[in-house]
Amino acid sequence: MPRTRRLTVVAGALAVVAVLAGCSTTIHLEPAADANDPACAEISVLLPDAVGDLDRVWTDAQATGAWGEPTVVLRCGVEPPAPSTEVCTTIGNVDWLVLDQEEERQRLVTYGREPAIEVVIRRGEEIDFRTVVESLTTSIRAGMQPATANCTDRVPTGGADAGGAAGEG
Numbered sequence: 001m002p003r004t005r006r007l008t009v010v011a012g013a014l015a016v017v018a019v020l021a022g023c024s025t026t027i028h029l030e031p032a033a034d035a036n037d038p039a040c041a042e043i044s045v046l047l048p049d050a051v052g053d054l055d056r057v058w059t060d061a062q063a064t065g066a067w068g069e070p071t072v073v074l075r076c077g078v079e080p081p082a083p084s085t086e087v088c089t090t091i092g093n094v095d096w097l098v099l100d101q102e103e104e105r106q107r108l109v110t111y112g113r114e115p116a117i118e119v120v121i122r123r124g125e126e127i128d129f130r131t132v133v134e135s136l137t138t139s140i141r142a143g144m145q146p147a148t149a150n151c152t153d154r155v156p157t158g159g160a161d162a163g164g165a166a167g168e169g
Contacts, residue, residue, distance in 0.1 A: 026058045027066045034077035035063035037115040042143035043076045051135050052127065072132055073120045080116040081109050088151035091130060092137030094144065095151040108133055112149030 034040070040063035047065040049056050054067035063076040087098040088111055095111040096119075106129050110117045119136060121129045 026060050027070050029059045029061040029064045029066065029073065029075065031061040031063060032075045032077035032115075032118070033079060034115050035061070035075070037063075037077050039115050039143070039145050040076035043117065043140050046140045046143045047074065048135065048139040051132055054127075068122075071122045071127060072136075074136060075118045075120075077115045078109060078118040080114050081111055083149075084111075088153065090151065091133045092141060094137050094141060095147065096133060110144075111151060112147040113145055114148070115145070117144075 032040075044063050044065070047056065051067040051072055054071055057066045057068070057070055059066050061075075065074040066072065081097050084097060086100070089096055089098060094113070096108045097111045099107040099109065101123070104123055106121045106123060108119045108121075108129070117140070119133055121127065121132055
């Protein structure tokens with residue numbers, strides 16, 4: 001192969017690699033303790049390409065997903081919560097504990113399912129957490145294990161600011 005042609009092929013290959021590298025940002029996340037649970041693999045393959053207007057971004061941790069910059073983060077394999085006095089609501093036919101709001105984020109964890117799934121939504125965004133969780137739940141529900149416990153006192157669908165409780169039921 002002539003030298004000029006080899007240089008053209010190498011330059012073209014480098015250009016393709018540079019373009020592809022520029023298009024893919026990988027977000028660093030810590031995997032959950034039980035991220036290697038085979039059921040988390042089922043969840044991972046069902047994660048959607050977008051949640052609302054937020055496109056999926058790639059992560060470097062097993063059994064995780066992220067959307068936005070990331071505005072929304074999902075981790076499968078977190079420790080299943082025990083019965084609690086935290087707000088409990090049903091979104092997309094799945095029970096979720098709505099954990100205390102933090103200044104910069106809102107966290108929800110599936111209740112009564114193993115492995116448990118955590119969704120973290122960054123606060124301050126023009127985004128409705130119920131819509132985000134509904135979208136994710138709809139996408140991954142087929143891969144979730146059946147519930148072994150349910151919320152005993154659910155918050156109505158309209159919001160999560162009223163009190164509720166989770167318990168074996």
